[in-house]
Amino acid sequence: MLEIKNLHARVGGREILKGLTLTVNPGEVHAIMGPNGAGKSTLSYILAGKDDYEVTDGEVLLNGQSILDLAPNERSVAGLFLAFQYPIEIPGVATMTFLKAALNAHRKAKGDKELTTPEFMKLVKGVAEKLNITSEHHLGHAEAAGQRRLLRRREEARRDHADGAVAAGDLHPR
Amino acid sequence: MAATPIQTPAEQALAALYPAERTSLPGTADVIAIRDAAFGGVEKSGLPHRRVEDWKYTDLRARLKTFPPAAGPADVARVLIAAPAVDDDKARRLVIANGRYRPELSDLNGLEPGLSVFSLAKALEAGDADVLAALKLEDAIATNTAVALNTAFMTDGLVIVVADDAVIERPLELVHIAEGEPAASTAVRHLVTVGKGAKVTLIETVESLDTVAHHSNVMTVINVGEGAAVDHIRLQLEPDEAVSLTSLVAKIGQGASFDTFNAALGASLARAQIFAEFTGRDARAGFRGVTMLNGRRHADTTLFLVHGAENCRSRELYKAVIDDEARSVFAGRIAVPSHAQKTDARMMTASLLLSEEAEADAKPELEIFADDVQCGHGATCGAIDDDLLFYLLSRGIPKTEAESMLILAFLGEAIDEIQNQAVHDALIHRVEGWLKARSA
Numbered sequence: 296m297l298e299i300k301n302l303h304a305r306v307g308g309r310e311i312l313k314g315l316t317l318t319v320n321p322g323e324v325h326a327i328m329g330p331n332g333a334g335k336s337t338l339s340y341i342l343a344g345k346d347d348y349e350v351t352d353g354e355v356l357l358n359g360q361s362i363l364d365l366a367p368n369e370r371s372v373a374g375l376f377l378a379f380q381y382p383i384e385i386p387g388v389a390t391m392t393f394l395k396a397a398l399n400a401h402r403k404a405k406g407d408k409e410l411t412t413p414e415f416m417k418l419v420k421g422v423a424e425k426l427n428i429t430s431e432h433h434l435g436h437a438e439a440a441g442q443r444r445l446l447r448r449r450e451e452a453r454r455d456h457a458d459g460a461v462a463a464g465d466l467h468p469r
Numbered sequence: 470m471a472a473t474p475i476q477t478p479a480e481q482a483l484a485a486l487y488p489a490e491r492t493s494l495p496g497t498a499d500v501i502a503i504r505d506a507a508f509g510g511v512e513k514s515g516l517p518h519r520r521v522e523d524w525k526y527t528d529l530r531a532r533l534k535t536f537p538p539a540a541g542p543a544d545v546a547r548v549l550i551a552a553p554a555v556d557d558d559k560a561r562r563l564v565i566a567n568g569r570y571r572p573e574l575s576d577l578n579g580l581e582p583g584l585s586v587f588s589l590a591k592a593l594e595a596g597d598a599d600v601l602a603a604l605k606l607e608d609a610i611a612t613n614t615a616v617a618l619n620t621a622f623m624t625d626g627l628v629i630v631v632a633d634d635a636v637i638e639r640p641l642e643l644v645h646i647a648e649g650e651p652a653a654s655t656a657v658r659h660l661v662t663v664g665k666g667a668k669v670t671l672i673e674t675v676e677s678l679d680t681v682a683h684h685s686n687v688m689t690v691i692n693v694g695e696g697a698a699v700d701h702i703r704l705q706l707e708p709d710e711a712v713s714l715t716s717l718v719a720k721i722g723q724g725a726s727f728d729t730f731n732a733a734l735g736a737s738l739a740r741a742q743i744f745a746e747f748t749g750r751d752a753r754a755g756f757r758g759v760t761m762l763n764g765r766r767h768a769d770t771t772l773f774l775v776h777g778a779e780n781c782r783s784r785e786l787y788k789a790v791i792d793d794e795a796r797s798v799f800a801g802r803i804a805v806p807s808h809a810q811k812t813d814a815r816m817m818t819a820s821l822l823l824s825e826e827a828e829a830d831a832k833p834e835l836e837i838f839a840d841d842v843q844c845g846h847g848a849t850c851g852a853i854d855d856d857l858l859f860y861l862l863s864r865g866i867p868k869t870e871a872e873s874m875l876i877l878a879f880l881g882e883a884i885d886e887i888q889n890q891a892v893h894d895a896l897i898h899r900v901e902g903w904l905k906a907r908s909a
């Protein structure tokens with residue numbers, strides 16, 4: 296359960312959120328709508344823990360625990376993360392390296408054993424088959440577009456099966 | 470009373486050392502004359518300081534606190550058991566310990582036909598005319614302080630000749646090891662001649678078995694013959710206390726292909742100089758490197774490239790990662806004389822600053838006198854991209870690990886150009902070690 300209580304926040308010295316309260320119960324999907332500049336992205340980034348956003352009042356609880364003092368990666372492994380509609384492409388970081396690091400961070404937080412590279416590749420193959428990403432080059436030495444596609448499928452899969460965790464999914468995080 | 474210029478302790482040490490060591494250094498009277506001339510130049514001008522343009526960002530006079538005496542013979546047993554910096558069964562290791570070539574520690578079995586390797590010290594003692602001729606360099610190079618000190622103090626090195634059309638399958642790995650305490654100086658000169666159409670890979674590692682303030686001065690002169698292909702990679706892995714001066718002189722012949730990569734991972738003060746020249750048309754060359762700095766360390770990469778012939782292509786890519794209060798310098802000058810039409814050169818340098826106090830100085834210069842050329846340069850300097858970092862964090866990856874991934878990706882663009890897999894992997898391993906130590 297995610298509880299946002301009387302959230303006030305500033306960015307660049309301007310107050311953007313002025314007392315937002317919202318409770319999201321397990322299994323619920325909420326869409327936050329509003330005109331340009333209303334503060335949708337701001338809310339998403341604050342929930343995810345991006346720097347430069349200053350919370351001036353209120354609190355945010357995830358399953359009863361305050362998350363505002365947690366680093367973005369700690370929030371992520373606690374089950375709250377920002378899904379990007381267009382995953383960022385990180386030049387020079389192989390998709391598999393990135394996915395393995397992310398998966399192992401989550402496994403470590405849960406107390407599970409981290410996967411070795413062969414174990415991880417086996418898992419990826421299985422997931423890729425399920426998602427109908429069969430072509431070799433999407434997995435191994437993928438070109439940028441293929442990598443992005445794979446990332447997007449993975450984001451979508453995560454959103455769909457968020458395992459009871461709450462996904463703060465912003466449709467247009469830009 | 471005539472005014473004597475004020476000497477720094479390092480200059481005083483040099484002034485005392487050279488007369489004491491000069492007669493015990495290898496070489497005939499001709500060689501001593503060459504040494505005297507080189508040292509005389511240094512003594513006359515003193516160590517270069519920031520008002521000397523080529524040393525503007527690396528004030529050697531201020532930074533060189535001392536100049537230790539020449540290293541004695543190395544303890545062979547320690548050198549023998551030292552873990553190799555590059556794990557490559559294929560490479561032929563040629564060991565230079567404390568400035569002396571040690572054939573008994575080197576792998577000279579079954580030298581490929583067309584490859585000859587011998588000691589510079591022996592050639593100097595014998596007054597070998599070819600070797601003496603190869604010591605002569607144009608003034609601009611000969612008077613450079615690091616080069617002149619190398620000429621004055623060189624104790625040994627390798628004279629490597631690759632015959633025309635010889636393809637040397639096994640990479641030659643020139644292993645420079647300093648061993649022992651207290652800190653000592655070494656000066657090594659290699660002369661490499663690669664014949665027409667020949668092919669060879671030269672790896673250099675520069676390291677020390679003891680964490681003391683060794684001074685090393687390694688100079689490599691390579692003549693790349695017509696249509697030859699030479700791949701040169703240096704890993705400078707000295708302890709954080711050391712002073713490391715390296716100079717590479719490369720003459721690149723017609724239609725030849727030359728690559729050089731320098732990884733500056735160690736030393737408190739490091740300067741890697743490259744003096745390269747296209748001497749024949751239609752040749753290509755790549756100049757690349759990475760620098761990793763922390764603490765108060767200082768590393769300088771200075772490249773002088775003369776695009777001296779028509780239709781030659783070069784790529785320059787230097788990347789630096791700088792933490793704490795460290796400082797990285799890149800100076801790259803490409804000169805294109807008026808006859809060198811169809812020159813294609815692209816020079817890029819990028820620095821990643823990991824702390825507020827870290828500093829990067831970049832000085833790219835193009836001097837173009839030909840009109841039909843494509844020359845460009847770029848320099849960037851910045852911190853880790855917040856958006857990329859946030860993206861990785863938001864996927865659960867801890868900050869230090871995420872930063873390490875981004876730093877490795879930043880350096881990867883240059884490192885991945887290394888063709889030799891063993892050296893590539895050895896370097897990645899070192900970089901990962903550096904990143905781990907940083908996160909600890």
Ligand SMILES: Nc1ncnc2c1ncn2[C@@H]1O[C@H](COP(=O)(O)OP(=O)(O)OP(=O)(O)O)[C@@H](O)[C@H]1O
Binds near residue numbers: 333
């Ligand atoms: N870094 C910043 N510095 C100053 N103002 C900012 C900053 N980031 C956002 N803002 C302002 O905060 C307000 C809310 O922006 P936000 O991006 O959250 O809106 P949004 O609802 O996502 O809009 P859109 O529908 O256009 O995506 C806007 O007025 C914007 O100009």
Ligand SMILES: [Mg+2]
Binds near residue numbers: 336467
């Ligand atoms: Mg928005």
